[in-house]
Amino acid sequence: MDKVVTADYIRLLQRVSLHLKLTLKNNKLGKKRSSSKGSSVEFSDYREYIPGDDYRRIDWNALARFEKVFIKLYMDEQESPVTIFLDQSRSMDFAKKREVSIKIAALFAFASLADYDTVTTVLHNDHITERLAGVRGSTGFSRIVAACERTKYSGASNLASVIKANFKTRSQGISVIISDLLFDHQLDEILSYLHFHKQKVIICHVLSAEELTPNLTAHHRLLDSENQSEIDVDQSEETQQIYQEALNHYLADIKGHCERYHANYFLVNALHGAEPFVYQLTKHNMEKGL
Amino acid sequence: MGISNYWGLLSLLAVPAIIILYMLRPRHQIREVASNYLWQTIVEKLEHARKIEKLKKNILLLLDILIALLIAALLAGIYLNATQLSKHQIVIVDASFSMHASDVSPNRMAKAKQMAVDYIEKLPVQTPLSLLVLNDTPSLIYQRENNKNLVVNAIEQLEAGYNYYRVDDVYRQIELINDNADALVVYFGDKTIEGANNYQVAQSDGNVAISKVVNKQIGQSLSTLVVINNQSSKDLEVPVSIYSDEQYITTKSITVRAKEQASSVFEDLPLDTKIVKATLDNDDILALDNVAYGVNAMQDELKIAYVSKGNLFLEKALKARGATHISKIDPADYVALSDYQLYIFEGFVPAVLPSGGSIWLIDPPEQTALDFAVTAGYIKQPDYQLSDHPINRFIDQPTFGIAMSQVYTAQADNQPIITAKQGDLAFSTALNAQKIVVFGFDFRYTDLPLEIDFPVMINNIISYLQADDMLDNTSFSSGSSVPIRRLASTEKIEVIDPTDQNWPLSSQTNPVIFDGSTALGVYQINQYAADDNALTTGYFVVNPPVIDTAEQANTLANNGGTHYQTKDDLLLYLGLALLVLLLIELLIRCFKPNAKWLAKKGRVV
Numbered sequence: 001m002d003k004v005v006t007a008d009y010i011r012l013l014q015r016v017s018l019h020l021k022l023t024l025k026n027n028k029l030g031k032k033r034s035s036s037k038g039s040s041v042e043f044s045d046y047r048e049y050i051p052g053d054d055y056r057r058i059d060w061n062a063l064a065r066f067e068k069v070f071i072k073l074y075m076d077e078q079e080s081p082v083t084i085f086l087d088q089s090r091s092m093d094f095a096k097k098r099e100v101s102i103k104i105a106a107l108f109a110f111a112s113l114a115d116y117d118t119v120t121t122v123l124h125n126d127h128i129t130e131r132l133a134g135v136r137g138s139t140g141f142s143r144i145v146a147a148c149e150r151t152k153y154s155g156a157s158n159l160a161s162v163i164k165a166n167f168k169t170r171s172q173g174i175s176v177i178i179s180d181l182l183f184d185h186q187l188d189e190i191l192s193y194l195h196f197h198k199q200k201v202i203i204c205h206v207l208s209a210e211e212l213t214p215n216l217t218a219h220h221r222l223l224d225s226e227n228q229s230e231i232d233v234d235q236s237e238e239t240q241q242i243y244q245e246a247l248n249h250y251l252a253d254i255k256g257h258c259e260r261y262h263a264n265y266f267l268v269n270a271l272h273g274a275e276p277f278v279y280q281l282t283k284h285n286m287e288k289g290l
Numbered sequence: 291m292g293i294s295n296y297w298g299l300l301s302l303l304a305v306p307a308i309i310i311l312y313m314l315r316p317r318h319q320i321r322e323v324a325s326n327y328l329w330q331t332i333v334e335k336l337e338h339a340r341k342i343e344k345l346k347k348n349i350l351l352l353l354d355i356l357i358a359l360l361i362a363a364l365l366a367g368i369y370l371n372a373t374q375l376s377k378h379q380i381v382i383v384d385a386s387f388s389m390h391a392s393d394v395s396p397n398r399m400a401k402a403k404q405m406a407v408d409y410i411e412k413l414p415v416q417t418p419l420s421l422l423v424l425n426d427t428p429s430l431i432y433q434r435e436n437n438k439n440l441v442v443n444a445i446e447q448l449e450a451g452y453n454y455y456r457v458d459d460v461y462r463q464i465e466l467i468n469d470n471a472d473a474l475v476v477y478f479g480d481k482t483i484e485g486a487n488n489y490q491v492a493q494s495d496g497n498v499a500i501s502k503v504v505n506k507q508i509g510q511s512l513s514t515l516v517v518i519n520n521q522s523s524k525d526l527e528v529p530v531s532i533y534s535d536e537q538y539i540t541t542k543s544i545t546v547r548a549k550e551q552a553s554s555v556f557e558d559l560p561l562d563t564k565i566v567k568a569t570l571d572n573d574d575i576l577a578l579d580n581v582a583y584g585v586n587a588m589q590d591e592l593k594i595a596y597v598s599k600g601n602l603f604l605e606k607a608l609k610a611r612g613a614t615h616i617s618k619i620d621p622a623d624y625v626a627l628s629d630y631q632l633y634i635f636e637g638f639v640p641a642v643l644p645s646g647g648s649i650w651l652i653d654p655p656e657q658t659a660l661d662f663a664v665t666a667g668y669i670k671q672p673d674y675q676l677s678d679h680p681i682n683r684f685i686d687q688p689t690f691g692i693a694m695s696q697v698y699t700a701q702a703d704n705q706p707i708i709t710a711k712q713g714d715l716a717f718s719t720a721l722n723a724q725k726i727v728v729f730g731f732d733f734r735y736t737d738l739p740l741e742i743d744f745p746v747m748i749n750n751i752i753s754y755l756q757a758d759d760m761l762d763n764t765s766f767s768s769g770s771s772v773p774i775r776r777l778a779s780t781e782k783i784e785v786i787d788p789t790d791q792n793w794p795l796s797s798q799t800n801p802v803i804f805d806g807s808t809a810l811g812v813y814q815i816n817q818y819a820a821d822d823n824a825l826t827t828g829y830f831v832v833n834p835p836v837i838d839t840a841e842q843a844n845t846l847a848n849n850g851g852t853h854y855q856t857k858d859d860l861l862l863y864l865g866l867a868l869l870v871l872l873l874i875e876l877l878i879r880c881f882k883p884n885a886k887w888l889a890k891k892g893r894v895v
Contacts, residue, residue, distance in 0.1 A: 091324035182325035211324065221318040224326040231329045231336075232318050239336060246332045 004102040005145045012275065013110040016282045045116075046070040080174055081134075082112040082119045083199070085162065086148060087179035089125040090226045093153035095208035096270040101178045102148045103274030104204050107281070108176045109144045113137060119144060122166055123151050126158035131166070156226040160186045163193060172198035180206055183226075187254060191261035201263035205254065209271035214243055298365030304358040312351050346878055353875045360868040364861060377474050378418045378434060380467055381406055381441065382460070382486065384479025385425045387835050389450040391480065393494035393575040399450040401491040402478040406445050409476065409489070410438050420467050421445065424479065426453030426769055428463040452578075452768030452810055453835050457483075497521045497576045498528050501551060501836040503568045503584030503765075505559075512559040512586055516568045519836065520546035526572075532556045533567040541571065561586075564829060565812050579834035583812050585764035592756065595619060595627050595644075598636035598652075601732075603739035607748040614752075632755055637732065648725040648755035653732040656696060662719045663728055664699045672697070672710040679707045679718065681727070681750045690738040696730030718754070725755050764830045766807055773801035774815055777825055782818040787811070788832075807832050 049058060049069035062070040086105045092098055105121065112119045113136065121144045123130040130147055132140075159179060175194050181187070181203075194201050216235040223230055233239055251267065258265040264284075268277045323329075329336075383406050389399040410419065419441045421431040431444050460483060464475060477483040480492035502517035520526055525548050531541040539559060546552040559566060563586045570580040592614040596605070599621065608616055617630070621638035633644050636652040639660070643649055656665055672695055676682040697713040700706065707716040707727070716729045738744050756763075766772055774783060774795070785793040785804050788811025795802045807813065807830075815828040 094324035097324070180324065182327040184327075208324065211328070219318045220321045222326055222329055223320055223322045225322055225324055227326075229326055229330070231326050231333060233329065233336060236342075238342065242332050242335045243328065246328055246335075250328060250331070 002099075002149070004099045004149055005106045009103060009106070009274070010110070012278060013107055016111075016278055046072060080112070080115070080117045081171070082108060082117050082174045082176065083166065084108050084119065084121045084144075084176045085159065085166075085178065086121065086123050087125070087157050087159070087177075088123050088129060088151050088153050089157035089183070090154050091157070091180055091182050092206070094225065095210060096273065097180060097206050097208050098153060100268060100270045100274045100277070101204075101206050102145070104178050104206070104268065104277060105148050105176075106141075106145050107274070107278055108202075109135075110141055112174075113141050120166075121147060122162065123147060124157070124159070124162040125153075125155035126161070128162055128165060157183045159183075160190050160193075163190055167193075167197045167199075173200070174202065175199040176202045176204065178204045178206060180208075180211070181254065182207075182211070185254075187257045188260075191257055191263055194263075195261050201258075201261065203254075203258060203263055203265045204268055204277070205251075205266065206268045206270055209269060212247065212269060214240065216240060296366065298367060299362060301358070301362040301365050304362070305355055308351070308354045308358055312347070312354075350875060350878060353871055353878070357868060357871050357875070360864055360871065363864050364868065367861065378420065378468070378470070378472060379413065380420045380422060380464060380473045380475045381410065381445075382422045382424060382428075382464075382475065382477040382479070382483060383445055383448060384477070384481060385423050385448050385450050386454050386479075387450065387452050387578070388454070388480055388492075388497075388576065388837065390578050391492070391494075391497065391575040392577075393496070394491055397450070398480050398491045399448070402480075402489075403445050403448055405489050405491065406476075406478040407442050409478070410442055410445070413438065420473070422460075422463060422467070423448060424455045424460060425451035426767075427455055428460050430463065430467065433467060452808070452832070454837050457481075494575055495522050497574050497579070498526060498546065498570055498572065499576070499579035499834060499836070500530070500568050500570060500582040501579075501834075502553075503566060503582045503833070505563075505566055505584045505586045507561065507586070508557075510561055511557065512561050512563055512566075514556045514559055514566045514568070514584060515553055516544075516556065516582075517551055517553045518544055518546050518570070519551040520548060521837065522574075523548050529571040530554065531569045531571055532559070533569070534559050534563040535565055536567065565831070578810060581810075582833045583765075583831035585812075585829045585831055587764055592632065592752070593617070593630045594632045594634060595630040596634045596636070597621055597624055597638055597640075598634070599638075601636055601734065603733055603744070604634075604636070604652075604748070607739075607745050608752070610745060611749055611752060632752065643721075643724075645724070649727070650751060650755060651726065651728045653696065653730060654728065660728075662701060662704065662721055662726065663717075664701070665730070666697045666699055666713055668694050669697050669710065669712055670694050672712065672715060674708050674710045674715055676708055677706045679705055680754050681707050681716075681718070681747065683750050684746050685743045688743060690736055690741045690743065692731055692738075693735040694731065695735075698728070698730060727751060727755060766830060766832050767835050768808055768810060768832050770807055770832075772804040772807050772813075772830055774804055774828075775801050777817055779819050780817040780825055781820045782822070784816050784818075786814040786816070788813065810834060 046059060046062060047070065049071050054071075057071040059070045059072050062068070084105050086101060092101055109119050109121065116136070119132075119135045119140060121130075121132040121135070122128055129151060132144055132147055135141075135144060157179065159177065159181075163175075177190075179185075191201060216233060216239060219235050220233045221230050222233055255265055257263075266277065266281065266284075268274075383402055385399060389397070389402065391398050394401045413419075415438070416436050417438070418434040418436055419438065420433045420435070421441050421444055423429045423431055432441050435441055464483075467473065468475070475483065475486035476489065477486040478489045478491065480490070482488045482490070499519045499521065500516060501519040502515070504515040506513050506515070514532060516530055516532070518528060518530065520528075525545065527543055527545045529541050529543050532539045540556060542554055542556065544552055544554050566584045566586060568582050568584070572580075574580065594608065594614055594616045596608070596616050597619045598604075600618075605616065605618070608614055619627075621635075624638070624640055626640070626642065627633065627644055628646060630644070631647045632650065633647055634650045634652065635654065637655070639651060639654045639658045651660075654660065654663075656667065670693065672692055674688075674692060676685060676688055692715065695710075695715045697710060697715060698704075698717060699713050701717075701719070704714065704717040704719045706714045707718060707729075709715065715731060716727070718725065718727045720726065733739055733744075738747070774785075776783065776799075783795040783802055785795065785806065787793065787806060788809045791806075793804065793806050795804060804813075804815075810832050813830050813832065815826075815830070817825045817827075819825050
């Protein structure tokens with residue numbers, strides 16, 4: 001399989017991961033200061049200050065002693081186990097969806113591992129094809145990427161059953177779902193289930209440009225890559241319009257579910273690659289948090 | 291339904307080709323997509339859209355077929371005559387002088403004949419046809435003839451003549467033929483007939499003609515007046531040459547404004563010239579009217595016998611005319627007269643009127659019994675009117691008063707000159723080819739001699755009474771009957787026409803009538819005595835006709851009249867229908883339902 005996560009992309013991740021914090025608690029002290037000062041907040045470690053860190057977390061004593069700026073890290077910030085569900089059904093192998101979805105998975109894995117979180121990667125179609133559980137440290141990143149890149153894309157997707165199979169106990173964490181959701185996704189059921197399991201959910205909805213705006217150059221018989229079903233579509237403005245209306249309705253439905261369960265939803269146009277999404281996610285994290 | 295070009299029907303092959311193309315058009319291209327998930331949610335709506343597409347396709351197929359049929363019809367030059375199937379058609383072929391013009395090859399006449407023959411041959415069999423040929427008068431050759439071949443043969447025999455017809459006569463003739471008012475009138479020529487389907491053959495109006503050549507002896511020389519008629523729509527400068535008995539004399543350049551005429555006088559021609567020829571040296575579309583002739587009559591003095599007790603006014607008026615020899619005779623001394631060309635009897639009528647020459651009776655005694663006039667006595671100060679008699683030419687608003695005049699009861703053969711409500715005050719008639727003019731009043735009981743109209747009227751009377759005398763009228767139109775005065779000792783008369791054909795005239799009447807004046811040019815008249823001695827040689831000419839204003843307005847130059855062409859009109863309608871269909875097809879192809887339209891149709895989520 002082609003190598004998707006390149007050295008350039010990793011350099012990009014190194015740059016942005018410093019600003020991308022995947023935590024269960026909102027660590028924006030300005031908002032949560034009073035509650036964050038409780039005794040349950042356990043000091044864990046130091047690390048060097050980098051621009052963008054909250055200056056209120058600077059350890060002034062360490063600055064006085066070492067003449068270097070350190071910020072304090074706490075245990076609760078580290079313990080945010082992240083589970084990445086990467087859809088590897090046949091439909092994800094179209095256009096640039098495969099490349100973009102793997103890169104997005106790599107983004108979340110890199111950011112989590114950089115924050116000393118454990119990362120579980122679930123590769124699936126209608127069942128779990130590979131599961132890398134509890135990966136830690138920088139070496140884990142290459143394992144995750146290698147697993148994503150080598151897996152063949154096949155079959156249809158069944159996200160609900162995969163998620164149910166993954167969580168055995170109720171322990172809080174972050175679930176990242178990367179999929180085109182072009183199936184009977186039962187999203188309401190999935191989000192309800194993940195909410196019950198104390199999961200903070202991030203949905204990366206990857207669609208190709210063709211799926212967002214079909215380019216009908218002629219009358220087509222569309223052949224489904226997963227189930228081989230056929231459907232005749234005439235080339236006309238009306239057809240285009242009907243599809244667009246259906247797509248808008250479909251996306252609005254997904255967004256509605258996400259809002260109800262406070263899940264983060266990102267629609268990614270695969271045509272533009274993963275990089276714009278990386279910046280979009282970072283910006284979103286800095287402005288609103290994840 | 292008729293077809294002009296059967297090859298055009300080959301384009302009908304486009305119809306099955308269009309149908310095959312629609313049938314063979316690829317329906318759907320197979321295309322693999324990631325998932326049909328979203329498409330499947332809108333299958334039902336897509337079916338609606340497909341139905342519209344199918345409908346559009348069907349309409350477009352129908353339109354394409356209609357367009358192909360229309361194009362085939364246009365290429366085939368289809369025309370309707372189904373409605374004319376049993377309709378009487380009056381075919382008018384113009385054979386007037388202007389049809390000699392060569393602006394179309396070989397000339398207008400040949401072109402018009404060809405068009406007429408083509409037209410008739412395309413008509414259904416048994417179509418009733420009337421053939422009207424226009425030369426000097428409209429001539430009905432066939433009326434409601436069902437045999438097309440006869441009509442076609444008659445048209446093929448036609449030749450252009452040397453005259454013009456009167457348009458009013460044509461309309462009158464059409465009305466007579468078209469008694470049921472259901473006929474289709476079709477005209478082939480270089481003019482237009484209102485209400486007819488006009489098939490126009492003229493392509494140019496660039497003609498200049500010599501319309502008149504008049505000679506006048508002035509002193510010991512001859513002057514010639516030449517009138518040029520510019521029928522074209524632009525001002526021209528034309529060179530005119532003059533010949534005296536075929537000897538070149540001179541050339542002048544004359545400027546003639548568009549649609550107008552101009553004249554020029556050529557002076558100092560030899561007095562002994564017999565024939566003056568004028569030629570236009572420029573080429574134009576009609577060469578025949580570029581030459582005209584004028585006879586220098588060199589006639590003897592007009593011999594008038596004036597039988598009267600005396601009328602100074604009249605005598606002076608007669609003498610003022612010139613070239614007249616008046617023999618004044620007192621009624622008391624009257625004896626039977628002969629050898630005069632004109633007899634004027636004033637206040638007196640002889641028991642037997644002279645048998646030769648013309649007669650003018652002025653205020654004849656009331657009790658005199660005349661075969662041609664019945665008097666109702668005198669009336670005083672009659673309220674009179676002038677008729678359109680030639681004697682009243684150039685007298686538009688008479689202002690003279692008549693103190694007293696005899697009034698005559700109108701007779702069938704009499705032509706009124708001056709009329710009142712009680713009857714005629716003056717009239718003309720003919721008795722055994724002898725022209726007679728009767729005036730019921732004495733000029734001395736009027737103030738006419740004091741008016742400017744008096745010499746004009748006297749001159750008109752003399753001209754009218756002389757008109758049949760060949761030597762006094764030497765220019766005729768083609769086909770005219772030419773009266774030739776027989777001399778007392780003449781035994782044989784012959785006429786040599788411009789083609790050198792000899793026409794012996796054996797009639798013993800006086801004047802002798804010559805009916806062979808068809809060709810344009812100079813005619814020579816020879817009179818011989820009993821011993822074949824030549825007595826006299828005279829000439830007359832037949833010049834090109836002069837188109838009158840009304841005719842000229844009807845030619846191509848001013849072709850603003852009705853111009854119907856059934857076939858072309860149908861093709862025009864077909865062309866318009868084709869354009870409309872193309873527009874509809876374009877609109878359908880461009881039609882894209884917008885969201886509002888879809889919402890209206892309930893097809894929006």
